[in-house]
Amino acid sequence: MFLGKCFLFLVLQVLSCHCEFFSSTSGLEKLFETEVVLLAELQSYVNEINQHAEALQSEIDAIRVEHLNAADGIDDYLNNPVNAFRLIKRLHSDWETFEGSVTADSSRSNYLESMARLKENLSFPSQDDFVGSAIALTRLQQTYQLDVAELASGILNGVKYGTAMSWQDCFVLGQHLYALRDYNHTVPWLQQSMQLLGEQSYGSESASLDFMEAVVEYHREMGAHESALNLVNHVLSIEPEQRNHLLETRQHLEELITDGDKNGLLHMTARRPGDYHESREFRMYEQVCRGELAPLPSQQRKLRCRLRRSRLGYVPFRLEELHLDPLVVQMHQVVSSKDSEFLQKTARPRIKRSTVYSLGGNGGSMAAAFRTSQGASFNYSRNAATKLLSQHVGDFSGLDMDYAEDLQVANYGIGGHYEPHWDSFPDNHIYQEGDLHGNRIATGIYYLSDVEAGGGTAFPFLPLLVTPERGSLLFWYNLHPSGDQDFRTKHAACPVLQGSKWIANVWVRERHQDKVRPCDLQRNREISLHYRDFD
Numbered sequence: 001m002f003l004g005k006c007f008l009f010l011v012l013q014v015l016s017c018h019c020e021f022f023s024s025t026s027g028l029e030k031l032f033e034t035e036v037v038l039l040a041e042l043q044s045y046v047n048e049i050n051q052h053a054e055a056l057q058s059e060i061d062a063i064r065v066e067h068l069n070a071a072d073g074i075d076d077y078l079n080n081p082v083n084a085f086r087l088i089k090r091l092h093s094d095w096e097t098f099e100g101s102v103t104a105d106s107s108r109s110n111y112l113e114s115m116a117r118l119k120e121n122l123s124f125p126s127q128d129d130f131v132g133s134a135i136a137l138t139r140l141q142q143t144y145q146l147d148v149a150e151l152a153s154g155i156l157n158g159v160k161y162g163t164a165m166s167w168q169d170c171f172v173l174g175q176h177l178y179a180l181r182d183y184n185h186t187v188p189w190l191q192q193s194m195q196l197l198g199e200q201s202y203g204s205e206s207a208s209l210d211f212m213e214a215v216v217e218y219h220r221e222m223g224a225h226e227s228a229l230n231l232v233n234h235v236l237s238i239e240p241e242q243r244n245h246l247l248e249t250r251q252h253l254e255e256l257i258t259d260g261d262k263n264g265l266l267h268m269t270a271r272r273p274g275d276y277h278e279s280r281e282f283r284m285y286e287q288v289c290r291g292e293l294a295p296l297p298s299q300q301r302k303l304r305c306r307l308r309r310s311r312l313g314y315v316p317f318r319l320e321e322l323h324l325d326p327l328v329v330q331m332h333q334v335v336s337s338k339d340s341e342f343l344q345k346t347a348r349p350r351i352k353r354s355t356v357y358s359l360g361g362n363g364g365s366m367a368a369a370f371r372t373s374q375g376a377s378f379n380y381s382r383n384a385a386t387k388l389l390s391q392h393v394g395d396f397s398g399l400d401m402d403y404a405e406d407l408q409v410a411n412y413g414i415g416g417h418y419e420p421h422w423d424s425f426p427d428n429h430i431y432q433e434g435d436l437h438g439n440r441i442a443t444g445i446y447y448l449s450d451v452e453a454g455g456g457t458a459f460p461f462l463p464l465l466v467t468p469e470r471g472s473l474l475f476w477y478n479l480h481p482s483g484d485q486d487f488r489t490k491h492a493a494c495p496v497l498q499g500s501k502w503i504a505n506v507w508v509r510e511r512h513q514d515k516v517r518p519c520d521l522q523r524n525r526e527i528s529l530h531y532r533d534f535d
Contacts, residue, residue, distance in 0.1 A: 021125050022132030023353050023413040024374035025500040030123040037122060041114055048107035056098065063090065132372065134176050136415030136495070138185045143286050143417075143495050144454065148188040152196070156497050157453055167196035171215075178218065183266045187224045190215055194231055209235050209243070216249070223264015229253040276419075281460060281534050285420050288458040288465050289494035295323070295464060312395045319396075323462050326486050326528075328476040334392055335471045339385045340448040344502050346383070347409035350376035354410055356421070370419035373493075375410035375505075392473060393444045393506050398516040403437050405507045409448070412455065412501040418493035420460055423507060424478035424485045437509035439483070441517065444506035445474040454497030461488045461531050468501060479510065481517060484525035487532045 021027045066086070070077035077083050125133075141151060152170055154162040165173075174189035194212055197203050212235050219228035232250045235243055276282055287293035302324060308317040308331075318332040351374040353367045380390035386407055394401040423443045425431075445457060447468040457466040457474060466474055480486050493501075 020129065020132075020353055020374070021123075021413075022129045022136065023372045023416070024351060024411045025413055025416070025496075026348050026351060026374065026411045027123075028414075031125060034122040034124065037118060038115075041111065041118065045107055045111040048110075049105075052101070052105055052107065056101070059094075059098065131176065131180065133414050134173055135180070135369075136372070136413070137173065138177065138182065139417065139495050140415045140454070140497055141185065143289055144497060145290065148192050149195075152192050159453070159498075161452075161498050165196075167193045167200065170196060174218075178222075181265075183222045187219065187222060187227055187266070190218055191227055194234075198234065204238050206239070206242075209239060213243075213246070220253075221265055223262065223266045225253050225256045225261065225264075229257065279535050281420065284460040284463065285458055285492050288460055288463045289454070289456065289492075291465060293460075293463040295462065299323075308396065310395055311398075312391060314392075314395065317396055322466060323459070323464055323476075326462075326477060326488055328459070328462070328464065328466075328474070330466060330469075331392075331396060331473040331475070332469065333471050334473045335389070335446055335448065337471065339388065340470060340502070342383075342385050343409055343448055343504060344411075346378070346385075347376040347411070351409070351411060352376070370417075370421075372414075372416045373410045373412045373418065375408050377406040377408050379406055380404070389446060389504060389506065393475070393508070396473075397442060397475065397508075399442060399508050400512050400516075401508065403509045403511050403513070405440075405509065408505040408507075410503050410505065412493065412496050415495045415497075416455070416493070416501060417495040420458075420490050420492040422478065422485060422487070422490050424489070426485070437511045439479060439485075439510050440507045441479050441510035441513055442475065442477050442508045443489075444508070446504040446506070447472050447474070448502035448504055449500060451496060451501045452499035454495055455499065455501040456494045457491055458494050459489070459491045461490055461534070465494070468503070477517070480523075480525050480528070481520040482523045482525060483510065483519055484523055485528075485532075486525070487528040487530075487534075490531065 021031055066083070070083075078087070137151070140146060140156075141148065144157060146156065150156075150158075152165040154160055154164050170189050170193035174186050174193055177183075177186040177189060194215055197208055197211065200208070202208055212231055216228050216231050216235075219225070219231065229250065232246050232253065236246055236250065284293060303321040305318075305320045308319045310316055317334070320330045320332065322328045322330055354371055354373045354375045355366055356368045356371055378386050380386045380401065389407060390401045390404065393399065393404070424440045429439075447470055449468065450470045451468045455468050457468075458464070459466075476489055478486060478489050
């Protein structure tokens with residue numbers, strides 16, 4: 001028994017994690033393992049109370065048999081001295097025993113005590129995780145223009161991936177979006193919740209209709225008059241007599257709709273002026289993610305696929321040109337499946353929330369809502385796999401990898417994304433003390449996993465979408481030959497719709513790269529300057 005408790009304690013310590021879960025799918029495994037333990041504990045409690053209930057049920061059944069026998073003639077039954085004794089005995093002692101059995105039942109307190117211990121040792125999501133996952137669903141909904149009913153049914157882009165959400169799931173999501181003041185997304189989720197509630201076997205019961213009435217008030221406060229009216233009409237169609245107080249509400253809503261009333265939270269919380277998510281650039285990014293915006297056939301006609309000889313004697317690179325100016329290429333089958341899995345396994349224990357350089361220009365970094373992923377950095381000399389990633393980029397490009405930043409292995413979370421950004425630093429960037437390697441001249445992204453849906457790398461200004469392909473390397477230059485930022489290389493990680501996205505980022509600095517990419521004497525940034533402040 002002692003050894004068993006020690007083993008359980010060790011298991012709980014392994015499962016315990018105080019990390020962030022929504023920003024990486026890797027950590028979600030711990031949450032699943034937590035639920036496995038909780039489910040087993042709850043099942044144990046149910047088994048205990050079932051055993052107790054079965055014992056009491058057998059006593060109930062025996063007494064009912066006596067009562068059935070008495071039903072044929074109560075006088076005859078009671079005139080039997082044995083029956084009379086058994087009746088008195090039951091009421092004198094048996095029922096006291098039953099009561100004592102219920103009082104002595106420790107299964108409830110044992111379960112609650114066990115749950116208290118588990119909560120101290122297992123991994124549980126925080127409020128930030130809950131909010132992050134809710135925002136992720138709405139991000140997917142908006143980016144890929146997903147129908148709420150399909151999303152709630154577990155259908156993503158026409159493909160059924162998982163189990164459907166319950167009406168309670170949809171309501172809680174809508175309720176939290178309301179708390180976040182995201183009223184445009186609150187309305188459809190509350191609508192879906194009420195539709196699913198109405199489809200339940202108990203959907204027409206008074207308690208369900210009371211709940212629907214409460215949701216009517218949500219819609220009225222938000223100014224979603226039509227949604228409120230539809231719900232009122234539904235309730236009245238089921239209980240017209242009992243709910244006649246809603247007739248006045250219906251009339252008022254009909255008048256508001258006729259008058260075109262625009263009062264309510266939906267109309268009071270307009271987007272702030274200059275909101276990036278309302279800009280033309282952001283809409284272009286979303287269109288690229290959806291595949292609605294792509295290079296013209298005339299632009300693609302000049303692109304080629306070819307074998308590129310390795311200077312180090314490796315198998316020739318299978319190179320595919322994706323864009324010529326600026327140059328964006330993808331090398332296929334560069335990293336083996338074995339190395340991809342090894343890099344993921346190595347990074348898992350070390351990953352933490354990815355950060356971005358502070359917009360304040362102080363050289364620091366911080367977590368940001370527009371980048372939801374977790375990553376870990378490694379020196380290229382760490383192991384054979386990381387050395388090989390460095391060698392491949394240097395071999396292909398000719399760049400001096402001694403001036404590359406540490407490798408960053410990253411895993412994207414629920415709806416994980418990274419909004420449009422440049423990898424190169426702006427002119428006013430403050431380099432950390434001792435950093436004399438200059439700007440990021442080039443970027444390489446190794447895709448360490450396939451992604452079932454979404455998760456592509458989008459270049460809004462090219463416009464180009466690169467689908468993650470396990471083992472491939474995406475490469476481009478961030479700077480013009482003059483050393484100026486090439487603003488056309490703004491790119492983003494589209495939200496992951498289904499699957500787990502693992503990548504390894506390579507950033508090469510510009511110092512000592514002049515032999516491979518000589519600096520032009522004339523500045524040639526005018527071709528991309530238009531995209532610096534694009535709107």
